[in-house]
Amino acid sequence: MTSLTVTDTIITQARSEGRSLLSEVESKNLLVAEGISVTDAQLAKDADEAVSVAETLGYPVVMKIISPDIAHKSDVGGVVVGLADSGEVKSAYDEMMAKVSSVASTARIDGVSVQNMAEPGIEVIVGATTDPQFGPVMMFGLGGVFVEVLKDVSFRIVPLESRDAKQMVREIDALPILEGVRGQDGADLEALETLLLSISELIERRPEIAELDLNPVFAYSNGAIAVDARIVLHSQNDV
């Protein structure tokens, strides 16, 4: 029952602060507690803390802004990858704070998340949202910056059956990319199906979750891991 406790705590905490958007660190802690494979992210509230987290995790690391007011971190200079040593972490922290506060001057900043830089894989997006007509639905597509332009995504209603997950992964136009192009390794489609099914189960189990993005998920020839995560809760009145 420990997993429920962690999830309950995170949800209760956010609600007590009147927030529906969970931070990346909260989202990932929740997902880890629910058995979903994500890169470990830890909160650091200043440059020194960021360095000490990085030292513990080992280099290279990724740093991302944590703010309840910023939904699209990379748009405001809130994501830096490939930081190789303590000097880079320190200066990245200072630069990020300067940049974010100039671009998004009113945003509350809680700090940054520091995490291991995952081995690059094929980027996909796995998501869930609440459709006004059909309730909770799941989405799958090729990730990265073009997802909103190409709209090459598939949807299914929660709960998913394994057949649904199979179809979701295979019906996008970009399937050949997942299957591997020019001799490159393809993505582990079964791992992606498993991920879809476990998110579907999570959504069923935790009706408090209104929206969820795992974007990107790095898909490897063996396994897949969510590199960024965002969870939005239903406002308490909706549930």
Next chain:
Amino acid sequence: MVVDRDRLERALNPKSVVVVGDKGPGYMWLSNMSEYTGKLYSVQVDPNEIPGIEEKNIPNFSSVAEVPGEVDLVVCAVPRQIAPIIIGQAIEKQVGGVSMFTSGFAETGEPDAIELQKKIVDACVESGMPLVGPNCMGIYNRELGVKFSNQQEQGQGSDLGVISQSGTHGIGISLGSQRLGMKVGRTISIGNAVVCNESDYIEYLIDDEKSPIVAMYLEGVKDGPRFFAGLKKLAQKKPVVIWRGGGTDAGARAAHSHTASLATDTAVWDGMIRQSGAIPTESLEDTLDVLAALVHAPACAGLGTALVAMTGGQSVAITDQFQRAGFDVPELSQKSYDTLGEFFVTIGGSYRNPFDAASTIRSETENLEKILEVLAEDSNIDGGVAIELTTAGFDKEPERLAAQLDLLAEYRTKTDQPIVAMMPEGGAVSGQAEVVLAARTKVSESGFPVYPSFRRGAEALARVQSYWSWRYSL
């Protein structure tokens, strides 16, 4: 409200019908039901209208209560202000259900009209009365002769049932199917669907013998989860074709997540339909194309098709379309080639699959018989035969086409594989327009799906094939 199945059963298969408020000069509703096999009554209080009704020998009364015996269906065609009164009478009489042609309710957006509709709905819900509509064409029952268009056929048998949120499209699917040689057992035009909604009808159709195949036109649904659950059940039991109109690509709402911003109305709907196992279509002709393949071709999940065209150019064109639609056009066995080589005219012709066959079968029908015998024996062909039929000479010698159709029917019975008739403009389809039409009609009436283009035929058959392959995998 979840509608009582027994009452809905009575309303959809009525032994007695009361038409309320029909008007001259045409008396549309009473005329549509001139061959109705049950007891037909009229309720009309307008002295100007009553003589016309009496002329038709239809007993007229001044209220539903006065009608003798049990009433299964009330067809309500009164002005909207009167509608609540008729509903009250129907409730008191404990009729099976009411089909309400009367319009001018919530669909107008006027506050008074919305209020009026609410009054009707509340009365129906409280008394458990199935209301079809309002703002609809209501009920067609082929066997009983309950009709909402005088062109609707009457008789035994049924290939499909139709549900339509639009009266126009309900008639379009209904009459279009008839024209293609299909028997529409019932059609329900559901209108505003405020008491009986699309989910009630879907749940009814799951066990409805008059609807071995279901075609639907919908714009939206009232209760998404219930609709999805019902549709899933229905599609697992029988083929369901859904044409949806009026979907929007507008993003769901201002959203925090990529997923929510991508979850447009149409994106979620498309996923829901795929998940349910129903076959999505995009237009009336698309719907009819798929229905023809469902009704007139045996259930078949095979992908290996034999393509028989009349010329070299058409044999390439038909192959392009079938491959694009996902079919295989496999080579035949050596044994097949050996047999074909004995009689096939290869000067200006080819039998590799696709077939370029005019010089072999145009006048010698027995050669078609030999080809079909070879194909029936060849295990590479498990997805049926698509054949280009010619109209040339149909006016003078219709028996040639009839003989070809007999052979094709024989192949179908023997193999349980689809036969798809291709009659595209140009190519082998030539002659006067009325001859072409007569030839196509002959093919439809003989129980074959017939298409005016290779593309439409291939795409329709592909969706039907993928439905059966899904069904067999369950």
